Amino acid sequence: MAILLDNDTRVLCQGMTGWAGTHHVTQMMEYGTKVVGGVRPGKGGRSHLNLPVFDRVAEARDATGANASIIFVPPASAAAAMIEAIEAEVPLVVAVTERVPVLDMVRVREALAGSRTRLVGANSQGVLAPGVAKLGVMATGSERPGGVGIVSRSASLTSEVVAQVTAAGLGQSTTVGVGGDPIHGLSMRDCVELFLADPGTDGLILIGEIGGAQEHEVADYVAETRPSKPIVALIVGAHAPAERRMGHAGALALSGAADVAAKVAALEKAGVRVAPSANLVGRVMAEALARVS
Incomplete structure (x- = not known):
């Protein structure tokens, strides 16, 4: 099984007629994703x-039966696109657009409160259920169906870890990019909860970085629930200078709690196995699963 996506996922693309929408929707369709309109x-x-192609999301959903949308809209208009999809009660929305203004994302979070929509992103590479559907911009080719769920703040590291997991003979149930901007929809903890409830996911990989408190939220949740499924984490940015943004808008360590050492300590205390290097994540996951088999 997978989280968020299944064989009945029917996708709209907001901004499909632009270059990015055209390019990536074509790849999604070639992968087998059921795209039903723009x-x-x-x-x-x-x-x-x-x-x-439709003028409005609500009109498109009524005409096509779409239950997901992916957004390729420039930053200045991206929040309006997200809010329109939320108001149209689209169950799953993936926003690829990065560097959406922070105050705009505050309005999006307000629209999400009490809604029927799960938002992934903004600044997300998307969601991939191998062999089922691709809703995003991630590279494909090394992914395989399997039992490892991956939740990540980094698109490039997701591709690396997917390749490692496949090489270890494990495969992936779903990979989710929560997004690298400071304010976004679905959190790492939200994804962990979904993966732990998914019978098709045997173990989880968490790819985090400096900045924010998401990894601490996961550590608190794991410490409280003590799940039986093994969780492996990779936290990057150990050598990043303090108070300097690194790559993602959300990768900014302003306090000790946001740096790598604090996050690693919190996760290890909760029982999460932390990979010491990016090239060892697949091996550590394989070892963790072997211990519970």
């Missing part, structure tokens, strides 16, 4: 990639 205000009634 949304671009002012272009309703046309077709693109042999799919219908």
Whole structure:
């Protein structure tokens, strides 16, 4: 099984007619994802990639039965696109756009409160259920169906860890990129809860970095629930200078709690196995699963 995606996932693309939407939706369709239409205000009634284009998300959902949307909209308009999808009650929304203004994302979080929508992102590489559906911009080719769930703040490290997990003969149930911006939808803890409840996921990999408190939230949750499924973590940024943003907008350590050492200590105290290096994540996961088999 997988989380968030299944064989009945029907996808809209907001911003499908632009270059990025066209390119990545084509790849998603080639992977087997069921894309059913696009949304671009002012272009309703046309077709693109042999799919219908609509002016509004609600109209598109009613016409196609879509239950997911992926957003390729520039930063200045991305929050409005997310809010429109939330108001249209689309169950799953993936926002690829990065560096959406922080105050705009505050408005998005307010719209999410009490809604029926799960938002992944912004600044997410997306969600991938190997052999089922690809909803995002991640590279494919090394992924295989299996029992390891991956939740990550880093797209490039996700690709590396996916390759390691596949090489170890384990495969992945789902990979989820929560996004590298400071304010986003689904959190790492949210994903951990979903993976722990998924009977098709045997173990979890957490890919974190400096900045924010998400890894601490996971550590608190794991310490409280003591799950039987093994969890392996990789936290990067050990040599990043303090108070300097590194790559992602959310990768900024302003206090001791946000640095690598504090996060590693909290996770290890909770019972999470922390890989000492990025090239060892797959091996550590294989060893952890072997211990519980």
